[in-house]
Amino acid sequence: MEGVLKDIQFSYQPYLLKFKFDAGTSRGVLKEKVSYILKAVSKHNPEVIGWGEAAPLPKLSIDDVRNFEEVLEGTVKKLSGMSVMDSESEVLEWVKTNISENFPSIHFAFETALLDLLHGGKKMIFDTPFFHSEKAMPINGLIWMGDREFMLDQIDKKLAEGYSCIKMKIGAIDFDQECDLLGYIRKRFGAEKVTLRVDANGAFTTKEALEKLKTLHEFDLHSIEQPIKQGQLPEMESLCRLSPLPIALDEELIGIHNLEEKRRLLETIRPQYIILKPTLLGGIGSSREWIGLAESMDIGWWMTSALESNIGLNAIAQFTSIYNIILPQGLGTGQLYHNNIDSPLRIEKGEIKYGIGKWGLEKKLA
Template structure:
């Protein structure tokens, strides 16, 4: 075992009725097993509240680190923070990864002591963040000011919708110069019709007789908090609860001896009919996530306990907190693995949820080009049964509609996430039209993968300004961003031919991939890495996809998770194995010239160096010929060349050793070469 000190510094002074905290002691311990696995736990101390001192902790840790075996049971209850740290470190080691749980834990929002204006502003922030239970620290302002403040808060937060808790930290038992007893203050709060859920520790701990009287007579339910610290034996605990008879208990594991000791308090509470909830003791994210994982397991097995908000919303208090493995949304604490992801428009974020989809659709500042995105989001979260409509791009015939099941669409998204190693929290950009499969699947990948997806208006030159992890582009869009390509980790190119002229300009330090797929396969079922100056490798299948060919060389695709079984394509390939192929061209483009088959795409690739100086679009196609049936022609989208230049061009092509004679164009024709909306050549 090793340890290190990590004092935590508050973002701003944390004031309670006890004192003001600017920083607090904290230690991280690391426990290793024989295989090298590690577990981390936290020792959290609160000066004036923890029963052990920082010096005592250091002394015990120095002894503990000399031992070969560490047992929680050997640590005395007089060192509860160390007991908690070792217990959670061992749980961390056994888990071998970050703390996680399913679903969200309902938590309260916390309002620290401040002036009235400052506390009201804190309430507004919590309400806007979706908290429904709000806890306020009280006891440092004059009582009449706090009473008026609570009235104002209740006006803002009606009892039908919001739960209010207050925490006096013993302040009502101290002489505040107002001549009021603790009971009189509780009665005044009750008479104000504030409908306060509970008050934590109205008087200082250790006054059992006075606390028992208060619990019996207070019109506001009392929750014991500091009262539990330092009570070690189960018999003492039971005696305390039977004497005081509180309505609630507040359990702070790192102050009362850890998780197992907290569970002993819970057993007693259930036996005596006392309700309870758990709060942090100002731990960093290390201790907080350990408590959250533990309590989530208890709540999952006890649905009747889930209505009470836990006090676990303290992760943002420190300037030097550890990296968070959690997030809070609408008053619930989630493990990072559950992050919903979001869609970002002009800097405004909308979570991937039903409510987020509706908010995005209703957003007044949303431009009209996002209408399709809004419809897709709302449909996705409101209708989980109906098939999803896709429209083909028209590159191989007239555009048509295709339906895919939701499960197939999700499978396609998951295949991409796995293949490209895209994790939750990925920063991505949607720059493609939502009307076609490439754009729609980018949105679905973001939803399924829990990305942060920025949307920008689709155009030939996308306005990419932020650093991102992943983007899908057409070759035309990619070329428009050169030479000052945005800062991005991975780029997926598709929807058009990736020519060498573009490939050789691609910047280093970015992963460029070329996808192969179609609407029928829910975008790419294969991809290959593209590197400037290197030959293109074969296309490799995504997970769950395999290939074969028909005798005529047509590619056959099997992707059963996407609902694709024995799909015969229009693509001619050289099959390497069931997961790899080299693309040659389209069968529908094949020219039958005198009984010999010519694949236009192959010819176009081989003549690219000769055509490059013309700097124009070109293609190879067949036209009717009485003798040959079809003859090979070169079509150029440029001004007509003079006869001498035409002859010279055809002779250069004919001189290529890699091009069989029957592949040579017999002539040149001129005209517009049309492309689809995503940049694919329309040969028909």
């Protein structure tokens, strides 16, 4: 039967990623993280393999649950032996129909494994100039939370590496110290040279948020992500309306699956930007819905990886590359691990590109 990926067999393998440093967020410190690498093979062409990654983010993903692996194993068994129409739209619809929306990272893993399989098992999720090493994308340099010296050292390194956009996580140390660090960058580089973003991960209280945003505005920041915890819609709407500093929604989008619910959220809050993390939001199909709604309302957006290995990062980068990218994206997390899976992804002078190199999947997952 022509035009069908027939009799697909799925399997998975846990993979423990180890950070090069203690990765601090407002929700705690990460030293290591488990990802689940998904493999898709058609019985009729077993040499062609599609790869995906399910990587729920601890304390943030809605599918960060105790029985996650049990659910993944059950999904793999249930869907093995099925066939999928041989087209991108049919793959996305098949995943949406067959996998619960309560497990967004599993959605993303199956989407990307099947799209890889669809394109011949070449790690090509989308056929774009990015994949063919013809076009790079700008990314931000990420400054992780920690003590002042640790953060200062990261800032110096990112600036020396040529990043034109720096994103600093805030909310873990004293606010005045964080402002001092922002001031340190601004004394060396004006806003025309280096774009500054901050990410509060919901660390501010509703009472203090507006005053802190006014203080942060003095540093010529591009935007702040999620200043208060998600789920406080009237307060977030008020902040977006009154803040002198543009606000980007991040955690606020998690757990919202229905298209009309997405529309209502954006119409209610009217943010200046939204942040898209496919692993947390239900994958490619769901992220496309968010992008379509945002663009129809003149809301800006950018894509961010969520501590996936290079398998997930590759898929997110290729997905991002189907759009006309102007803003720096949050796709620099491949450098975080001692034991990441080898890939052609490269970061040079504040850009990510698909360079020359081999994948190390078979070696790492043997």
